[in-house]
Amino acid sequence: MKKQKRWVIIPVTTAVLLALAGCGGQENNTSQASNTSTSISGEQTQSGSGGADFSNTSEGNHTAAGSDNNENTSEGTSTSAGEKNNSGSEGSLGTQGQSSVSDVIQEIRSQMKMKDTVLPTSFALDKGKHLAAAISANTSEAFKVNFYSVDQSVPINDASLTSSNQAPAVFASYEVKTYKDPNSTGIFPDTNLDDIPEEMSVDLGHGIKGMAEGAAGSQYLTWKEGRWTLQIRSVSEDKMNNPGIAKKMVEYLESHTLPAPKDKGFVNVEYPSGGKTVKVTISWQEGKQIHQLQTNQVPNDALGMVASVK
Structure with missing residues (x-):
C-alpha cells in the first residue's frame, strides 16, 4: 500500500510543476506579444501635409497604368518633405469616426445664415486627429469656415483655434460668396x-x-x-x-x-x-x-x- 501511494503522489506533483511552468511561459508570451503590438503601432505615424506626394493608397491605388509611384517628385530628388502615407484619404477619418465629423458639420450648418448651406463632409485626417472648425464670416450673402486637424476635439469657434500664439495651422478653408458680377x-x-x-x-x-x-x-x-x-x-x-x-x-x-x-x-x-x-x-x-x-x-x-x- 505504501508503494502504491508513492506512485500516486509523484504524478500529481509533476503535473503541478508542469502547470506552473506552463503559466509562466504563457505570461512571457503575452508580454512579448504586447511589446510587439506597441512597436508596430508606433510605426504607423504619418509625416504631415503638403508636398508633391500624390499617392492615395487607401483609394485602391489610383496610379495611372505604367506610371512611376514617384513620378510627381522633382527629377533627381527623393520623396518630398511633405510626403505622407495617406492612411486618411477621402472618407478616412482616423479614430475620430464619421459620426464625429458629421457632428461638426451639423453644428456649423446650424449656425449658418445663408440658406441651403453646403459644406465638405469628408476630410483626409491623419490617424488619431480630430476635425475642428471656426467660422470667420457668416452672413446671408457669404460665409467662410476654417477647418483644423487637432489632437483633441474642441467646440466650434473654440478660442484655441484663433489664438495668435497657439492656433493650429488651417487644414482647409471653404467659403461661398455672392457677387453682383461673378x-x-x-x-x-x-x-x-x-x-x-x-x-x-x-x-x-x-x-x-x-x-x-x-x-x-x-x-x-x-x-x-x-x-x-x-x-x-x-x-x-x-x-x-x-x-x-x-x-x-x-x-x-x-x-x-x-x-x-x-x-x-x-x-x-x-x-x-x-x-x-x-x-x-x-x-x-x-x-x-x-x-x-x-x-x-x-x-x-x-x-x-x-x-x-x-
Whole structure:
C-alpha cells in the first residue's frame, strides 16, 4: 500500500510543476506579444501635409497604368518633405469616426445664415486627429469656415483655434460668396483647349489631352473635364513631373465626382519653388455664387474634400 501511494503522489506533483511552468511561459508570451503590438503601432505615424506626394493608397491605388509611384517628385530628388502615407484619404477619418465629423458639420450648418448651406463632409485626417472648425464670416450673402486637424476635439469657434500664439495651422478653408458680377472676379481663366498643337499635347489617359507650356520661369499643364478647367503650375528649374501629377488627378476623378458647376469650375494646383509644398484652390460658380476651397494638402485630398461637398 505504501508503494502504491508513492506512485500516486509523484504524478500529481509533476503535473503541478508542469502547470506552473506552463503559466509562466504563457505570461512571457503575452508580454512579448504586447511589446510587439506597441512597436508596430508606433510605426504607423504619418509625416504631415503638403508636398508633391500624390499617392492615395487607401483609394485602391489610383496610379495611372505604367506610371512611376514617384513620378510627381522633382527629377533627381527623393520623396518630398511633405510626403505622407495617406492612411486618411477621402472618407478616412482616423479614430475620430464619421459620426464625429458629421457632428461638426451639423453644428456649423446650424449656425449658418445663408440658406441651403453646403459644406465638405469628408476630410483626409491623419490617424488619431480630430476635425475642428471656426467660422470667420457668416452672413446671408457669404460665409467662410476654417477647418483644423487637432489632437483633441474642441467646440466650434473654440478660442484655441484663433489664438495668435497657439492656433493650429488651417487644414482647409471653404467659403461661398455672392457677387453682383461673378465674371469680374478673374478667378476663372479663359482657356481654349479645342485645338492643342501637337508639340504641346500631353496624353493624360481616359481620352483626355492636356496642354503643356512654359512662361516666365514656370511650367503649366492645363486640361478640361466637362465644365472644369484644371491646371498645374510649377517652377521650371524644379523639373516637376506635371504630367505624372495630372495623370493621377485624372485617374482619381474617374471614381470621384466634383460638383457640377452650372457655369464653370477651376482647379488650380501650384507648387512653389522647391516643389516640397503645394497650394490647391478649387473654385466653381453657380449663378451669382462662387464656392472656393483652399488647402495645402495634396491635390487628390483636395479633390476628395470638394467631391464630398453637399
